[in-house]
Amino acid sequence: MSNLNTVLYPGKSGRKNIFFSGKGGVGKTSMACITAVQNAKKGFKTLVLTTDPAAHIGDVLDKPVTDKITKIEGVENLYAAQIDQKKATEEYKEKVLNDAMAKFDESTIMAMKEELESPCTEEMASFQKFVEYASSEDFDVIVIDTAPTGHTLRMLELPMDWSKQIQLKAGENAEITEEDKKQKARFDKVISMMKDEEMTTFAFVMYPEKTPIIEAYRASQELMTLDIKTQLVVANLIISEQDAVTPFYQKRRNMQLGYIQEIKNTFDKAHLLEVPMFDDEIKGMDMLNEITTKLF
Template sequence: MSRLETAIYPQKGGRKNIFFSGKGGVGKTSMACITAVETARKGFKTLLLTTDPAAHIGNVLDKPVSDKITAIDGVENLYAAKIDQKKATEEYKQNVLKDAEAKFDANTIMAMKEELDSPCTEEMASFQKFVEFASLEEYEVIVFDTAPTGHTLRMLELPMDWSKQIQLKAGVSTEISEEDKKQKERFDRVIDMMKDENTTTFAFVMYPERTPIIEAYRASQELMTLDIKTQLVVANLIIPEEQAISPFYKKRRGMQLGYIEEIKDTFKDAELLKVPMFEDEIKGIDMINSISDRIF
């Protein structure tokens, strides 16, 4: 197996989780869809997940995607679902507060509500949903189109569930329930899985310009502190050589080639996947199949 094949296909009857990360607008969702279609075509039962509230994977696949796992017509072995962040966050808040209201006074509950309004809560709630999906045994590949940040993963490494952290910040302490312990065990299993290079691939998508490279490098360094290595980097939106005819596009392509060298130097231990810019919007299974044949 080549390094690229090792990064995207399960090994020896195992499982593969692929997380696509990167700043907004670099093409994470398109790459997640292309990769999921590729693994499904190779015969691996694949689940494609997104936390994008607009369910952009549905636009790229040109198929309906809901918060329930749905088989994707036209691609055998491919299933998809969107994690509804708003719904997941509300459920998460309700569960934390329901548990707390039986134990604490109104002032403590008020302090906890304020703490639950932080952006971290949304990430935690989404990740909790991901943990539910990642615990499903029947999928050989799970492709996730927005990776959790190092910040979220670090919180999960704390010795107790996030809701307990909120209680501590609110100035109260309580015993960890059996349910919390089970949840923590599930989190720990998934985090261990994410650290296992044979099981999980963290991929950063960027277009070949300085800002996306810097942002991806910083995020990859943060993940390194958690023993999670970046195994795949995607240089997206490269102007094809045959299209670099005018002085403007020649100059832009020359600049991109320079930054591709910088990506190679910056992410020495990762496999580099180069993806050209296409004249049409990436949409529909036929186009995704064609791109998949070209880049993999």
């Protein structure tokens, strides 16, 4: 089983990426913010980042968060940014097509435009933004709310330049440019960092019920095909023993305890972090500070 310190904080390399994944509504954003605050309190320069357009990272931190990196007041070393998926996708498409204009004929450009309308393009664009952050040396820890799925990562292991992929399909045989090579090297570096268990932690957040456990397990198996192991699982919204004072809550707690055992059995190589249900919405630095003190 993974040790909590090794999955949460930078090791010898001095760097750590922590990805939080899981189905909608299980508390990924809250866990990303809690983990980022904890790392910042430990003295690591930390960026919490979301690629989820519906994420409420600014609500949890109770600070305005935009697509520009912002210093979060109230905790030293803490920064946040929200990737604007629509903007990132448009920039990505524009760059790919501009690069292609100089290389290909009209029919190939049309084929590329069609390829770029695929839903996968949004994931690739968001991930490319993450690559920009991850390949810089500005932060000790980057915590990402909403990890890319296995199929996105598999696509990213293909030759990274989209125009080159289309070009191969079109039967052309031009050289890959120096810029393409640099981009490929940067992607390769980040993908290899994501496979390095010391530098990257993949975590799944779930509440202790059947559907979130099944979904998390499927996604973790997909990542396993890329040699990426799940090192942390978070069982969220657990009813504590002292709160289970009515028959209803006692029954719910007993059900949760059964599912917590199932999580332990299913993710037997990962560290399990049990997070209680709080009586208030998780919001603001005071509450985040309080939670990190209780949890860690």
